[in-house]
Amino acid sequence: MTDYNLMKDFTFDERDEFTRKPIAEKIIKLLDSAIDVSPLIIDGKWGTGKTEFCFKLKNLIEADNTNDYKVGYVNAFQADHANEPLLTLIAEVASFYDEKDDKRKNFIKNAVPYLRLISGIGLKAGLGFAFGRYAADIPDALADGMEEIKDGSKSLIDQSLESMIKDQAEAEKNLSTLRDALSDIAYTNPIILLIDELDRCRPDFAVAMLETIKHVFDVENVQIILVTNADQLKATIKHSYGNETDSNSYLYKFFKYQINLPTTSKGAENQAIDNNDTYFRKVVQDSKVIPHTLKDNQFIYEIPKFLDLGELSLRNIEQVVRCIETLIVFEDKDKSKSPIAEEIFMVFLSFVYMMDKELLNQIVTRHINSTKFSNFTNSSRLDISHPHSRSDILNDLSVKHLFLFVFDGYFINSFLDLPSSTIERQTMQRHIKISLGKYDYVSDIHNDEYIKQVINNLLLFDIIK
Structure with missing residues (x-):
């Protein structure tokens, strides 16, 4: 679960593993400019660190607050x-000021009439009442009038419609007064409101929040x-208005700008590094369970580089590390024979x-579909049947290749193209064994037993919950 109290003081100077401070700085430049950028969406998939970025952005704005923003x-x-988004937003604005501050008192004074009006029966319920629906929502004082409607009397309908027209006029007047009060309070101290986690809300509340932002x-x-x-928010809109709704057009009628949080960052040599890859290293290094020997095993950090982690969230990466921590707790160190290779398999x-x-x-069944495995590891068949190809591969045997050799006996069809000659094949197997030596590789039998043990431990508990 997200710890908001822990995150609220986070800054980019404290940690910025995804190099997002430049993005925040550009957002602030837009906010400071004469360009009308509000409302603005910062879009990111679930589990990509949006909330942490939100707090860091807030703290960065406040750290160099030359425009005297209230954030x-x-x-x-x-x-x-x-169930009342307007009340939530007004309460946040009011919280900028001390309870005895005249600005706060005047703002609340002007907000209360509109809040009272929209939180009553309101226009929709009034229309329902006038035409005999929503009876359960009608106050007792008006219940007797229902009989007049049923008897065909038009007088109460006329009165109800007249009352609704007055209510609507009053609502528009009070809304205008509230907007004036909001504008007045923001004249001296411009306001920036960061609204987080709307994609997790009930559809009706999320849509009501969007409408409130637009109209108030x-x-x-x-x-x-x-x-x-943004994608989840579009799904929420469809849930509220039906699958035929153009949720994209509906959503973007509210917003003027969208900033997309990137899923990659720049490495030391300006190459793109997946955020999941970066985060995996960080969570491993921060673990209080994982020993330093495993943290220092650089081979394990090659694994995320060739797996397709695009569908995983940062929370999923935490769950992977939790699996590793659990395996370490279960591990029988006395039976360890090749620590480096065992850590890689784990x-x-x-x-x-x-x-x-x-x-x-x-x-588990030692019946791996070769195509499935190659898709998972982003690898291809290894042709080591010719001297020139075997030399290149075996002299620079990567972790990705290691798994092809280790699991070759598990494949339905071998993934290795070996020499046809028995003598050449035996020579090749000796070369393979030498090449695997850098991973402290002991034997196929030991690795089979270790892999079986790891999988049994993984399946023992539902670790990811």
Whole structure:
């Protein structure tokens, strides 16, 4: 579970493993500019660190606050039980000031009439009442009038419609007063509201929040930043309005800008590094369970580089590391014969467990589909039947190749093209054994037993929960 209290003080200077500070700085430049960028979406998939980025952005704005911004944070998911998004947003704005401050008092004074009006029966329920529906929602004082409607009397219908027209006029007047009060309070101190976790809210609350942002908070010097998963929010809109709804058009009628949180960052040599790869190394290094020998085993950090981690979230990476930690707790160190290779197998099988249960079962039954394995590891057949090819591969045997050799006996069809000659094949097997030596490789029998033990331990508990 996300620890918001822990995150609220995070800064980019404290840690920025995904190199996102430049993105935050560009967002601040947009907010400071004369360009009308609000409301703005910061889009990212679930588990990509949006909330942490949100707090870091807030703290960065406040750290060099030359425009005297009042910066608020709203966790929409925590607020949706109240079922009133406007009240949530108004409360956040009011919290900028001391209870005795005249700005706060005047703002609340102007907000209360509109809040009271929209939280009553309201226009939709009034229409329902006028035409005989929503009877359960009608106050007792009006219950007797229902009989007049049933008797065909038009007088109460006329009165109800007249009352609704007055209510609507009053609502528009109060809304205008509230917007003026909001604009007035933001004149001296421009407001930035960061709204987080809307993609996790109930569909009706999420849509109500969007409508509130559009109709109430679209005023000068008030800027809204929505930190969310845009695709999930579009699905929420479809849930509310039906699958035929053009959710993309509906959503973007509210917003002027979208910033996409990248899933890669630049490495030392300016190459793109997947954030999951970076985060895996960090979580391993931060673990209080994983020993230093495994943390220092650089071979394990090659594994995420050739797996397709695009569908995994940062939380999934944490779960992979939890698998590794659990295996370490279960491990019988007295039976260890090749620590380096065992650590590599442990990490690889933890990723398999997290990403592809079908492949894990194939490993258990020693009946692996070669195509499935090659797709999972992004590898291809190894042709070591000719001297020039075997020399290149065996002299620089990668971790990816290691798994092809280790699991070759498990494949339905061999993944290795070996020499046809028996003598050449025996020579090749000796070369393979020498090449595997850098991984402290002992024997196929030991590795088979170790792999079986790891999988049994992985399947013993539902570790990822």
